[in-house]
Amino acid sequence: MKSKLHRNNTMLPVVTINHLSKNFGAIKAVDDLSFSVNSGDIYGFLGQNGAGKSTTIRMMLTLIEPSGGDIEIFGLKLKSHRKEILRQVGAVIERPDLYKYLTAYENISLFSKMSGINIPKKKIMEQLEQVGIAERAHSKVATYSLGMKQRLGIAIALVNDPQLVILDEPTNGLDPQGIADIRNLILELSRHQKRTILVSSHLLSEIELIANRMLIIDNGKKIIEGNVSDLFDPSNMIVELRTMNTSHTLNVIHASSWKNNLEKQQQDVFFFKMDKKEIPVFTNQLVQNGVEVLSVQPRHSLEDYFLSLTSANQHVETFTN
Amino acid sequence: MWKLLQIELFKIFKRPRTYISFAAIAAMILIIQLGLEFDGKSYLQLFMSGISDSFFVPYDLILNGYLVAFVILNTLLIHVPLLVALVAGDAVAGEANMGTLRLLITKPVSRTEFMIAKYLASVVYTVMLLIWMALLALFLSMLFFGTNDMLIARNDVMEQISRNDVLWRYIAAFGYAAVALSTVSALAFLLSVFADNAIGPIVSTISIVIVLTILSEMKIPLYDNTVKPYLFTSHMLAWKGFFYSKSNGEGQAISGSIENLPAILRSLGILLTYIVLLVTTAIAVFRKKDVLS
Numbered sequence: 006m007k008s009k010l011h012r013n014n015t016m017l018p019v020v021t022i023n024h025l026s027k028n029f030g031a032i033k034a035v036d037d038l039s040f041s042v043n044s045g046d047i048y049g050f051l052g053q054n055g056a057g058k059s060t061t062i063r064m065m066l067t068l069i070e071p072s073g074g075d076i077e078i079f080g081l082k083l084k085s086h087r088k089e090i091l092r093q094v095g096a097v098i099e100r101p102d103l104y105k106y107l108t109a110y111e112n113i114s115l116f117s118k119m120s121g122i123n124i125p126k127k128k129i130m131e132q133l134e135q136v137g138i139a140e141r142a143h144s145k146v147a148t149y150s151l152g153m154k155q156r157l158g159i160a161i162a163l164v165n166d167p168q169l170v171i172l173d174e175p176t177n178g179l180d181p182q183g184i185a186d187i188r189n190l191i192l193e194l195s196r197h198q199k200r201t202i203l204v205s206s207h208l209l210s211e212i213e214l215i216a217n218r219m220l221i222i223d224n225g226k227k228i229i230e231g232n233v234s235d236l237f238d239p240s241n242m243i244v245e246l247r248t249m250n251t252s253h254t255l256n257v258i259h260a261s262s263w264k265n266n267l268e269k270q271q272q273d274v275f276f277f278k279m280d281k282k283e284i285p286v287f288t289n290q291l292v293q294n295g296v297e298v299l300s301v302q303p304r305h306s307l308e309d310y311f312l313s314l315t316s317a318n319q320h321v322e323t324f325t326n
Numbered sequence: 327m328w329k330l331l332q333i334e335l336f337k338i339f340k341r342p343r344t345y346i347s348f349a350a351i352a353a354m355i356l357i358i359q360l361g362l363e364f365d366g367k368s369y370l371q372l373f374m375s376g377i378s379d380s381f382f383v384p385y386d387l388i389l390n391g392y393l394v395a396f397v398i399l400n401t402l403l404i405h406v407p408l409l410v411a412l413v414a415g416d417a418v419a420g421e422a423n424m425g426t427l428r429l430l431i432t433k434p435v436s437r438t439e440f441m442i443a444k445y446l447a448s449v450v451y452t453v454m455l456l457i458w459m460a461l462l463a464l465f466l467s468m469l470f471f472g473t474n475d476m477l478i479a480r481n482d483v484m485e486q487i488s489r490n491d492v493l494w495r496y497i498a499a500f501g502y503a504a505v506a507l508s509t510v511s512a513l514a515f516l517l518s519v520f521a522d523n524a525i526g527p528i529v530s531t532i533s534i535v536i537v538l539t540i541l542s543e544m545k546i547p548l549y550d551n552t553v554k555p556y557l558f559t560s561h562m563l564a565w566k567g568f569f570y571s572k573s574n575g576e577g578q579a580i581s582g583s584i585e586n587l588p589a590i591l592r593s594l595g596i597l598l599t600y601i602v603l604l605v606t607t608a609i610a611v612f613r614k615k616d617v618l619s
Contacts, residue, residue: 066432068617091434098432102425106341118333119433161429 017044018077019169019201020065025074026225027060034060036225037074042169042203042218047195049216049233050205051311057225058205059099062173065203066096078169092120095167097175101158105147109133109157112146113164120165132160136190152183159190170194172204176211184211191215209311213237221311229307236307239281243268243304246275249297257294263287330439334447338413344451347409348458351402355462358398359470362389369397373479391468392476392492396569398463403503403563407510407535409455414448414514415527418612422522422619431617441609445515452507460500478569487571491581495568502565502594509558509597510535512604519612522619535559558600561593 020042027035035057042048052058063069065076067087076083078090103112110129117124133139136156138149146154155175162170172191176184192215194200206212212219213233220230229236248254251273258264258275266277266287279287281303288301338344362369366389418441421427430440476487487495513534517527538559541549554560567590571579584590 063428063617066428068428068431070614070616088434088436091432094432096429096432098428100425102429104337104340104424104426107337111340115333115336116429116433118329119430119435121329121434 017080018042019044019046019079020048020203021077022061022065023075023077025061025064025076026072027057027064027069028072034225035064035071038222038225038227039074040220040227040230042201044201045195045199046201046203046218047191047216048201048203049212049219050203050222051207051209051212051219052205052222053207056207056222058207058222059173060225061222062096062098062171062203062205065171066094066098067091068098092165093168094171095162095165095169096171096173097155097158097162098171098173099177101151101154103146103154103157103161106145108143108145109138109149109160110142112157113161116161117164122165124164129164132164133157135163136160137186151178152180152186155179155183155187156190159187163194168201170200170202172202174205174207176206176208188215209308213305237305241305242279242281242284243309244277244279244284244287245300245302245304246277246291247273247299247302248275248291249299254291254296257291257296261290261294263290327439327443330435330443331446331450334443335450338447338451344413347412347455350409351406351455351459352462354402354405355398355459355466358401359394359467362394362397363470366394387474388477389471390474390476390489391464391471392473392487392489392496394467394471395464395496396476396478398467399459399499399503399565402459402463403506403565404539406455406459406503406507407562408532410448410452410507410511411514411528411531411535413451414445414511415518415531416524417444417448417515418518418608419521419527420518420524422617423524425619427619428617437613438609441605441612445512445605445608448511448515449504449508452511453504456500456504456507460496464496476569480570485571485573485579487569487579488581491571491579494582498568499565502568502590505594505597505601506558506562506565509562509600509604512601512608513558516604516608516611519608519615556596558597561596564590564593567593 018041020040022038022040025035025038026033038057038061050058050061060069064071065078065083067083079093081090083090104115107115110133113129113132114124117129130139130142133142136159138153138156138160141149141153146157149157159172159175162172175187175191179187188211191202191204195202195215204212204216216233218231219233219236221228246254254275255270258267263277266279267275268278269276277287284301284303288298291298370389418427421430431437473489473492475489476492478485478487510531514527514531517530518524521527538557539562542554542557542560567586568584570585571581572583572585574580
């Protein structure tokens, strides 16, 4: 059956989700969701908490039965080829919950046997080496930090040498160093091991740093999908300007061509729309005209849009049409 | 399937709390053995006061390893279901509580295989518990108290079983007890599917066993032929039937005989039917279950 599965054929869809939905009683957790993940992608799956990311991932991993729609992975229907597909998938779902009374080595060995593989000791140690916890291989998982558990979870996900790796909020609860480590590990898996990775997060900045394609969902529905480079278009930045002398700043702006870029003024904060390349010129001109600049903060319009979704109660200016 | 069973057994026997049951059984058996060693005669006199008034009773010969084992089994086999529920009730709910269930289900193993392996593992645990009990209750008692003919008090009559006719009865009784306890295990296993925390199924199983045992023991004619024959708790103590022999014309027990084997087999059949129904239901429910833990 393995021969049926295509491996590393660039641009072939590894995952195809068609009109997927899941209802929990009257609640629509996932609503007519369609998207595809291509071979070699690091696919960012973004949404606020409760948006439907984990439910979608759980359906992709057969933990939850869909209410409608279908899922194809490696060109095979998940419903009828569950075992063949799962042999080639590795996953970390939300928290890295493992057997705390077993060691890391025992956990990996146990889950590899569950995957139908009897991997030798050397390979287990290599997996632990790859995620940087080899020296604690024989310590009980109960003594591990969250970051170490997360890395062990990833090692377990990789134990069957999967083509597709699904990571659900892999940086949740980690400190900045832990987040950076996981990010580097994901990039390593993609660039050097050529695995297809679907990674979910509620942090746009995380997805921006690692993904080449992304999808934003909200209330179980697709909001936007595309290439990260297109969605984070540098010619469409929002620049937030704060100065010491607001009225003088306003005069300078109105006397220049920058007035065409001004989108909004909110008390002493000005919002401009411009290309990323224009920001140094813009700042220079303000300073040369006697404006005392406190800060110039560029943001993507997508970032503002996403913030508006994730921080419904916070006051966020949205510039996305 | 064998590999899955090995994995499940590895998990069960790697957990320190698994051994609480073994320690509890050892403690209870040793306490009973110590009590009978030092004050066994008083214990026997409670049951034989009527006879001892008219006959000489050789208490030292009666209080042998076989009788001690019988006393222990009578006392313990009512309580062991509670210990069995600890593991079977934890089988699925414990994994859900730890969060490991979602990782297990993403592995290329069918849910049916997964559940069968889990139930078989709890049966193996139950059998191990009984073997442990047999080693301590029977063989240790035989070592400490020696062996002789075995006296069984039954309906105000004392029945004597020849010492050479006892051991196979114990083996059969332990075999039957394994099926009886596996029924409790199946109940706890089924309840485990509905919960995300092991406490619920464990407490529920114990409660159900207690309620049904009370119902089985109650002498209310209305229930005698309607409800009681179908309760699994009514059949859990049928292992005692292996110690009831047929008697000859002189009232002596016939060696190698069982008084009512069909009744024991009927009880065994009812327990096995319960096991099949409970485990099948557990598998059917789990196959459709959304894993949200």
